[in-house]
Amino acid sequence: xxxxxxxxxxxxxxxxxxxxxxxxxxxxxxxxxxxxxxxxxxxxxxxxxxxxxxxxxxxxxxxxxxxxxxxxxxxxxxxxxxxxxxxxxxxxxxxxxxxxxxxxxxxxxxxxxxx
Amino acid sequence: xxxxxxxxxxxxxxxxxxxxxxxxxxxxxxxxxxxxxxxxxxxxxxxxxxxxxxxxxxxxxxxxxxxxxxxxxxxxxxxxxxxxxxxxxxxxxxxxxxxxxxxxxxxxxxxxxx
Numbered sequence: 585x586x587x588x589x590x591x592x593x594x595x596x597x598x599x600x601x602x603x604x605x606x607x608x609x610x611x612x613x614x615x616x617x618x619x620x621x622x623x624x625x626x627x628x629x630x631x632x633x634x635x636x637x638x639x640x641x642x643x644x645x646x647x648x649x650x651x652x653x654x655x656x657x658x659x660x661x662x663x664x665x666x667x668x669x670x671x672x673x674x675x676x677x678x679x680x681x682x683x684x685x686x687x688x689x690x691x692x693x694x695x696x697x698x699x
Numbered sequence: 700x701x702x703x704x705x706x707x708x709x710x711x712x713x714x715x716x717x718x719x720x721x722x723x724x725x726x727x728x729x730x731x732x733x734x735x736x737x738x739x740x741x742x743x744x745x746x747x748x749x750x751x752x753x754x755x756x757x758x759x760x761x762x763x764x765x766x767x768x769x770x771x772x773x774x775x776x777x778x779x780x781x782x783x784x785x786x787x788x789x790x791x792x793x794x795x796x797x798x799x800x801x802x803x804x805x806x807x808x809x810x811x812x813x
Contacts, residue, residue, distance in 0.1 A: 617799060629790060629804035636799070675742070685730050685800045686755060689742045 586611045586680050588690035595695050597666045604651070605661040605693045607676030613637075615681040618659040620650065623692070624672040632674075635659055666697045701725070703805035705791050711811045717779040720808045723772055724793030732802060733766055733776050734790040742790075748774065749796070781812045 587610040597603040609618065620632040635643045635650045643650040651660040663670055673694050677687040704723040712718055724731050733745040746756040748768045759766070763782070768774040778785055788809050792802040 619801065621804075627788060627809070628806050629792075631801055631803060634799045634801055679800060685749070685794055685796065685802075686732070686744055686747055687802060691741050 586613075586616075586678055586688040588676050588678055588688050590676055590690035590693050592693045593691075595693055597663075597695065597697055599668060599697055599699050600665055602662060602664045603666055603695065605663070605674050605676075605695065607659045607661065607690060609657050609659060609676075609678050611657075611678065611680055613680040617679045618650070618652070619677040619679070619687065620648070620659075620661045621675045621677065622670075622672045623675065624669075629675075633661070663695075668697050668699065671695060671697045703791055703793050703803055705789075705805035705808050707808060708806060709809045709811075711813065712781055713813050714782055715780045716812075717777065718781045718785075718810060718812075720776040720778075720789050720791075720810070722774045722776070722791030722805060724774070724791070725803055726772070728793035728795050728803075729771070730794045730796055730800070730802075731768060731774050732792040732794075733774070734792065734804075736788045736790060736807075737786075745776070745789075778810075781810075783812045786810055786812050 589608045616637045618635045622630045633645045633648045647664045649662045673692045675692045676690040706721045731748040745758045746766045751768045766776045788807045790807045791805045794800045794802045
């Protein structure tokens with residue numbers, strides 16, 4: 585069974601600062617994918633970034649980067665230069681290699697960016 | 700390119716009524732997922748289709764819920780009869796069976812059953 589743990593229910597950060605949202609996972613699969621999604625107050629789920637278990641480099645997408653530490657089974661999201669629009673719920677998710685494409689989601693972290 | 704399209708965006712109905720939620724996946728995607736999101740239970744996968752065939756429906760709560768995918772560009776999730784505990788946001792997502800298989804979500808349908 586796969587499990588995603590996000591231990592931070594809420595995080596506060598000031599505008600223009602960097603913030604790290606934690607995510608740890610548990611799986612017995614050798615091949616898997618890790619995803620981060622953003623859910624603003626409007627409700628939509630927005631894909632942010634992907635990291636494959638065999639990727640040697642940490643994934644980056646603009647101001648988003650994924651700090652992937654395979655031995656620790658962690659996939660933390662780093663947001664640089666926070667903006668007010670980054671205030672949202674953030675979900676970490678994993679897809680295993682069982683043959684199914686389904687995702688296991690964490691419970692999410694609410695990020696609030698203050699001016 | 701159009702993303703995943705869901706309708707209606709909001710639905711208010713009375714207990715016992717039939718509710719039908721609709722989804723049009725991204726063109727070319729061959730996997731489709733229905734999720735339910737509530738404060739208490741978070742995001743739950745209800746059912747997953749691949750190439751229009753239901754692969755995993757273990758998340759469907761009970762017989763009141765049914766889902767169909769008659770073709771590659773359309774899926775429905777039906778609740779009959781609806782109950783107040785079905786109130787939630789229902790998301791449809793689609794992905795392509797290749798590479799990352801990233802799931803792209805629709806805007807969701809906010810369902811309120813009175």
